[in-house]
Amino acid sequence: MKKLIVNADDFGLTEGVNRAILDGHKRGIITNASLLANGGAFDAAVVASRDVKALGVGVHLNLTDGPPIADPSLVSSLLCSGGVFTGSPFAVARRVMRREMKLDEVEREWRSQIEKIVSAGIRISHLDGHKHIHLLPPLFDAAIKLAREFKIGCIRITLEPVTAGLGLFRPGAARGPGAAKQFVLGRVLSGLAAWQKKKLVAAGLHWPKHFYGLSQTGFLDAHTLNRILRSLPEGSSEMICHPGYVDRALLATRTRLRSQRETELAALTQPGLKALIAELGIELIAYGNLAAARSGAEEFIKRKEESPSVQEAARKA
Secondary structure (H helix, E strand, C coil), X not given: CEEEEEEEEEECCCHHHHHHHHHHHHCCCCCEEEECCCCCXXXXXXXXXXXXXXXXXXXXXXXXXXXXXXXXXXXXXXXXXXXXXXXXXXXXXXXXXXXXXXXXXXXXXXXXHHHHHHHCCCCEEEEEEHHHHHHXXXXXXXXXXXXXXXXXXXXXXXXXXXXXXXXXXXXXXXXXXXXXXXXXXXXXXXXXXXXXXXXXXXXXXXXXXXXXXXXXXXXXXXXXXXXXXXXXXXXXXXXXXXXXXXXXXXXXXXXXXXXXXXXXHHHHCCCCHHHHHHHCCEEEECHHHHHHHHHHHHHHHXXXXXXXXXXXXXXXX
């Protein structure tokens, strides 16, 4: 069976992003969203999520954009001179490698972000990183620690197949140099994800078996989306997306994704999409379904192993 989580990042960034995610959930195929605890439209996202019970909501762990949730004086190594995050995942990586960013402060800030979302009444489906910064080795350890502390069963792994990004270079696709840059970034992040995966196994955490949408970030249109769906393998997959409506609030943020967000929303709500998914034998799920399914399977195996008949067979063997 093919199972697909369609996760919209940046929930809570702006009102326009919130509306687009909700439209993509109600009229399209979005099943999950990742919430920014320090987003300008956080409160509106929380209120809106209460009316859409089927939408899973995870935490978009942030170290790159906006102000901290924790007391700034307690997380000063994470901030630049303006008292906000650095604005760049590359700056975060550089500061982590130089040990200029204190890992105990990362943990303190991320704990504050999770606590804010829990306190808002959100049942957290999973953890992931804004601009994928959670994949940096020392930061990934902190994410695992917090997942176990808050009993969050899933963490995103961006292990994207090489073939997923090659569609960007199909004949007639005028992508420009940005596509090549995104493809290379996808390979780097996939490499980090492959390295980190064994840590999730050791921690008993879950993740979708396959991942899509990384190389297509900024280039996800109807053709590209349909291509991903038609090539989806058996098992569980996650596809990320970044829908949004362009308004003044979005233009005032530091995001590079603007008009592309509306293109993505159009793709995610295109006519006939749900019929195509049914035709392809794809079941749309949320992160919570993934954890429940895996936990259920593990419990079934455990009960089977502990059953008298199995024990008797083992003794005879």
